[in-house]
Structures are given as structure tokens and as C-alpha cells.
Amino acid sequence: MSGPDRLFSLRNNFYLGAYQAAINESNVGGLTEAQNVEKDCLVYRSYIALGSYQLVIDEINSSAATALQAVKLLAMYFLGGEKRGTISLSSLQEWLSDVAIANNPTLLMIAGTIYAQEQNFNEALKYTNGGGTLELHALNVQIFLKIYRTDHAEKQLKIMQQIDEDHTLTQLASAWLCLALGGSKIQEAFYIFQELCEKYTWTVPIMNGRAVCNMHMGHFEDAETVLLEALNKDAKDADTIANLIVCNLHLGKPTSRYLNQLKMVDPDHPLLKRSANAQEAFERALQNFS
Numbered sequence: 001m002s003g004p005d006r007l008f009s010l011r012n013n014f015y016l017g018a019y020q021a022a023i024n025e026s027n028v029g030g031l032t033e034a035q036n037v038e039k040d041c042l043v044y045r046s047y048i049a050l051g052s053y054q055l056v057i058d059e060i061n062s063s064a065a066t067a068l069q070a071v072k073l074l075a076m077y078f079l080g081g082e083k084r085g086t087i088s089l090s091s092l093q094e095w096l097s098d099v100a101i102a103n104n105p106t107l108l109m110i111a112g113t114i115y116a117q118e119q120n121f122n123e124a125l126k127y128t129n130g131g132g133t134l135e136l137h138a139l140n141v142q143i144f145l146k147i148y149r150t151d152h153a154e155k156q157l158k159i160m161q162q163i164d165e166d167h168t169l170t171q172l173a174s175a176w177l178c179l180a181l182g183g184s185k186i187q188e189a190f191y192i193f194q195e196l197c198e199k200y201t202w203t204v205p206i207m208n209g210r211a212v213c214n215m216h217m218g219h220f221e222d223a224e225t226v227l228l229e230a231l232n233k234d235a236k237d238a239d240t241i242a243n244l245i246v247c248n249l250h251l252g253k254p255t256s257r258y259l260n261q262l263k264m265v266d267p268d269h270p271l272l273k274r275s276a277n278a279q280e281a282f283e284r285a286l287q288n289f290s
Contacts, residue, residue: 006030007042010022013201014049015168016203017206022046026039037068044068044071045071048071069095071110073114077114108132111124112139113139115127116142116143121147134163134169137163140156145177150177154177171192172196174188175189179209186216207229207230208240211224242262242271
């Protein structure tokens, strides 16, 4: 018989987006060497999610396990700067071509994350589509939804449900798919986010999911209330600010302050790019009448 999962709380907090709580859960004893590596990976990935890239780079040395080296590479990538991003992609390709480590699940996860961030979804799926872990399957669901292949996302979700239907990642993937499918599925997604909040904890990503459900159902005032609560938890969360912009547009409220805030927090956010493209198209159209 296997004993209790000593990393459950840490891992679950990470999946839910409770990154500081995950870090706080890291003082776990009695772990095997493999469990210690997993724990450290989750802790450092939590620091990356919180924007503490340099801390991760400084603390993971060259003798660390492959999985930790991959996490360090992710921190280097997100730290920014064209040169560093190029170095990260070059190193990633080098590692992925090394048969001794190429099948490391964390390395594959990092590869999928980086290539998805680069909008190179075919390359991302090249390394993640084999699955093998619930987290890789969950990333596949996200990628397939980004390229509007809900059919493939549904297949990945079915695999996850066969592995563990009640797992937090399976529940999250189900909510993501329901949101993408729309219609009556929106209510189902809402209940999943609500249940996760009540069962575990309210986190900014889960609150955003719930708010998006409200917006899809036309409940913009309810969505705004949830988003403002999320903003109180993390004033620099780009998705919260972007969702508030959309919400306020529907409520007929001014959005300029949130737009300026989003430009400061995440100047490359897709909402800003779409807004800039729409403005350029409008100006080109005006020129036709001048």
C-alpha cells in the first residue's frame, strides 16, 4: 500500500494558482529523492508565476537535476530580453535532442509552455501530445483550445477523466472546455469553478474563470464584483485587468484607467494587440474618406 501523498497540498495549490500558499507548503519531510525534485520544481515554478525569475536563476545551480534545470530555463525565458529568450530556445532545443533526457516530463512541460508562449503551437504539441502525465494532458487541452480544436481538447479531457476524474487538473480542463464550447456548457463551467473555490481556496485564476462565466451569461455586474475581488488579491494580474476592461465596456463604464494599467503590467497582452489592430484598421478606413 502506498502512503499519503505528502505533496498533495503543495501540488494542488500550484494547480489552482495559489502560488504563495504552495511555497508555504514546501516544508515537507520524509520525501524520496524524486519527490524532493518534484517539490523543488513546484516551488520554483510558483516563484516564476509570481514573477521572481531572478531568484530561481540564482538558486538552481548547474549540478541540479534535469527537471530543475528545465525550470531554470523557463525562468530565464520569462525574465525577458530578446537575447535571453533566444538563448533559452537554443538551450531548449539542445536538451530536447539529447535522448538521455528528452523524455523527462518536466522538460516536456517546459518545452510545451515556452513554445505555446511563442505561439508556435505545432512545435509545442510535438513535445506534449504524447501526454504521460495529467499536467501534460492539461497543457494539451489549453493548446488545442487556443487553436480552436475543441474536438482534440475533448479527447485529451477524456484521457484525463480515465486517469482521475476528480483530480483538480481534470476539473479545470473540463471547465476550460465548457467555456470554449459555450451555450449551456457555460453554467457547467461556472459550477466547476464555484466548487473548486468552495472545496479548496479562492484564487485569482479561479475567480477569473468564474467571472468569465458570468460575462458569457450576461451577468456583467456579478462579473465585475468578482474581478474587483481578484484585483484586491493581485493588483498586477493582467488577465483580471483585461477582463475588467471587457466587463466595463459592456457596463458602459470608462476603461482608460484599466487600459493604462494593463499597458504597464503586460504591454504584450493579446487584448492590447487586438485593440491596436482595431485602431489601425479604423484609421485606415477613415483615410478612404479623407
